[in-house]
Amino acid sequence: MRPVYIAGVALTPIGEHWELSLRDLACEAALKALEKAEVERIDALYVANMGAAPLQSQLHLGALMADALGLYGLPAMRVEAAQASGGVAVHEAYLAVASGLYDSVLVIGVEKMSDALPHEVRSALAMAEDQEYTAYTGVTDVGLCALLHRLYMERYEAKPEEVAALAAISHEHAVGCPHAQYPFRVSVEKILSSPMEADPIHMLECSGIGDGAAALVLTADRGDVEIAASTVAVDHFFLTERSDPLILEAVGTASKRAYETAGISPRDIDLVELHDSTTIMGILSLEDLGFVEKGFGARYVSEGNVRRDGELPVNTFGGLKARGNPVGATGVYQVAEIALQLLGEAGRCQVEDAEVGLAENLGGVASTASITILRRH
Amino acid sequence: MSVPRYWREIKYRYRLIGELCTECGAIIFPRRSLCPHCGCRELEECKLSETGTVLSWTVIQHPPKGYEKYAPYVVALIKLDDGARILSQVVDVEPEEMRVGLRVEATFRRVREDGSSGIIEYGYKFRPIIEEP
Numbered sequence: 372m373r374p375v376y377i378a379g380v381a382l383t384p385i386g387e388h389w390e391l392s393l394r395d396l397a398c399e400a401a402l403k404a405l406e407k408a409e410v411e412r413i414d415a416l417y418v419a420n421m422g423a424a425p426l427q428s429q430l431h432l433g434a435l436m437a438d439a440l441g442l443y444g445l446p447a448m449r450v451e452a453a454q455a456s457g458g459v460a461v462h463e464a465y466l467a468v469a470s471g472l473y474d475s476v477l478v479i480g481v482e483k484m485s486d487a488l489p490h491e492v493r494s495a496l497a498m499a500e501d502q503e504y505t506a507y508t509g510v511t512d513v514g515l516c517a518l519l520h521r522l523y524m525e526r527y528e529a530k531p532e533e534v535a536a537l538a539a540i541s542h543e544h545a546v547g548c549p550h551a552q553y554p555f556r557v558s559v560e561k562i563l564s565s566p567m568e569a570d571p572i573h574m575l576e577c578s579g580i581g582d583g584a585a586a587l588v589l590t591a592d593r594g595d596v597e598i599a600a601s602t603v604a605v606d607h608f609f610l611t612e613r614s615d616p617l618i619l620e621a622v623g624t625a626s627k628r629a630y631e632t633a634g635i636s637p638r639d640i641d642l643v644e645l646h647d648s649t650t651i652m653g654i655l656s657l658e659d660l661g662f663v664e665k666g667f668g669a670r671y672v673s674e675g676n677v678r679r680d681g682e683l684p685v686n687t688f689g690g691l692k693a694r695g696n697p698v699g700a701t702g703v704y705q706v707a708e709i710a711l712q713l714l715g716e717a718g719r720c721q722v723e724d725a726e727v728g729l730a731e732n733l734g735g736v737a738s739t740a741s742i743t744i745l746r747r748h
Numbered sequence: 749m750s751v752p753r754y755w756r757e758i759k760y761r762y763r764l765i766g767e768l769c770t771e772c773g774a775i776i777f778p779r780r781s782l783c784p785h786c787g788c789r790e791l792e793e794c795k796l797s798e799t800g801t802v803l804s805w806t807v808i809q810h811p812p813k814g815y816e817k818y819a820p821y822v823v824a825l826i827k828l829d830d831g832a833r834i835l836s837q838v839v840d841v842e843p844e845e846m847r848v849g850l851r852v853e854a855t856f857r858r859v860r861e862d863g864s865s866g867i868i869e870y871g872y873k874f875r876p877i878i879e880e881p
Binding site for chain 1: 777810871
């Protein structure tokens, strides 16, 4: 295996882009990333997407996007792992370059959610779960998180305001971020007085619905930012079969493997982009990534340790909550954001002197976990 | 949901049929090709316990397609008395009455109707146990 570097990154603002199609969004990000990367040619294309089949009735995104970009003859494919599609696509692209098979590859994460009605989007997101026995109960993705949220509060006596603090801090970080969907402050009081989405989860503790695309060029040519590790792991698909539902085994397994590959420990990580699709998933993730002991995540967050100037800056552009969560594209956004931080191109969101950053992207209730660690040279 | 896809699950959904692992004794639901805990492929069909205790619960305010007219409804993670865990709606209960530790029993209910194939879909839901005197 040889080292893999990030040569160019680009991302579109996340929002309700009524005037832009799935293809328009993907092209906007991809063309910018290609321009920045200045590579001679692209050997393969990976398109990360979750919802184009149910939401746009569109499959075959590999060939479709390759054609839109004028890239003919190369291998092109769509990578799908529900909300972890982005992270898993980065993993596949990384393997292709690391193995020596391809020299430069393009990864596009793209999602267009505003074309569909909200209940159609909820059904599309519920496709991450077993249709026969999980989705059949009428539970939503937020509903499954809510079961964990209540268990967590009961077992560890965490207070609602401690868990909600993650959303408030993420919003704080999004202020001044040009690609964030919700770049404004929201107080813990306001979060906890917003309507219930799935008791005990309030609406303002959930990521929203958005359109967006992010693109990365990965290459074997030496660059400033190296992919120090890229791992993927899966857990029991059914929450009911996990020995302890409050342990995200996939996150633990994938992150341990990633630290080992990179030759580092959690203490060496300077910043993290978390998969906070709901506040509780972010809190559990912090624990299973090894940053804080099980049961203490909410307190750790509410004490301000995850602020941009804190011990462990988290969601430095707003995370899924405030930057936005265009599901299949989210994992690519996260890796692009870490790269921008390490390159010193994060603008008002810049974390000082960051050398190593970690992105965590989950599919379903962490049935799939993808971890990417980037290092500055 | 298509008719054959619905029909395939009737026995398991209507009667709460799972599997018992002959190696490690785990009760498995829904059915599958091997035990997710020990990998054993010798599994015997078994009837799940119809009573259990609520481990955690939520109230779905914004449902997916097909469930709109039932909202808001309660979904719970339940530990059955035989040790297996199951995800199910809890009915005949007001959200304010829900609590961790609530004793519940299985009941046969309508799940969805008027879907793309026009069938009325049924299955298990759970409801609070009202003790006999």
